Amino acid sequence: MLVDILPSLYGILQARVIFGVGCVAKLTEEIERLGASRALVLSTPQQREVALEIAERLGSGPSSKFAGLFDRAAMHVPIEIVHEAREEARRLDADCCIAVGGGSTTGLAKAIVLTGDVASPLPILAVPTSYAGSEMTPIWEMTQDGRKTTGRDPRVLPKTVLYDPALTLSMPASLSAAGGINAIAHCVEAFYAQDGNPVISNIAEEGIRLLSASLPVVVKEPGNVELRSQAMCGAWLGGVSLGSAGMALHHKLCHTLASAFNLPHAETHTVVLPHAVAYNTPAASEAMARVAGALGVDSAAAGLYDLAVTLGARVSLEAIGMRASDLDQAADLATEDDPYYNPRPVTREGIRELLQNAFDGMRPE
């Protein structure tokens, strides 16, 4: 019952969202709605073609809304790339950015805002093509001299998000699987967040339900538009969960592992999530019962592990490139930082055991 868990804080972040197959056709209208007329389109080199196709929709001639393309977005948002993209925006006299791609491209758009003229930031229109969910969060990241910094700033939140599931049909099975479980992780941690609330818990529950039901089909039939739409909707709800509630052990641990040992972002989430859930279950049993219910299983931890196996994802830290000799250092790093909120106290011994289980790819109970 909602009333049983009140009082709690509710403050959801607002972006205008357009969802549906083919909705990217509305981009020009949405640019005008923001009072803008010269869009800098951003993409990774791998998604240059899709970004150009989208740019073509912005018209030609003097009335075109396309100012130019910057196609060098990269993982972890390197600061040098941010400076280059910002210079390009200035050179082209762009008055908005369109981020076409996954979390790395949205991250570049956010970093342009943060390092630019923050008094009059370039509005961002996000056209997500993966399940990362960054378009729904005020979380930014940047990497300088090998060190990744992250933070929250409401100014980086995209103004408009166009979720067109047709753009996800090309996503490889491995990114669909790991990215999908990454989105489920956003939902899971919202349940027991320190600043969680019943509205976000309901959003998170629906996100898990949509993703866990659709992903097994999506990895087998990547062209299934209906199930791709379900998965994308789940990822949207995952992004809302991540953007609206503080995260705990799982996200902190994945951040530490990925940055200190150069592990792939979404796959690290996929391996660690069942073990972080097993660790937290004794202290957050009601939350985990709701996670299990949304997955349609009895145990949230085992259910998440089984889902990853069904999706063909890698389920051990060893398989994604971690070395056994790094586990002690990882446990130190994960527990020596400033203390943070987690439903169960974070001890070095407990984290070392969690890491060993994740390294071995053990199925939790």
Ligand code: NAD
């Ligand atoms: P990504 O953006 O790095 O994309 C990985 C690769 O897949 C890229 O080459 C990309 O071009 C390609 N790709 C994306 N969509 C595709 C599609 N539909 N078809 C074919 N190729 C496609 O990966 P990601 O998982 O989307 O995002 C991960 C990054 O996002 C990480 O750096 C993570 O830290 C960040 N992230 C940030 C937030 C936030 O709130 N700020 C949230 C989640 C993730």
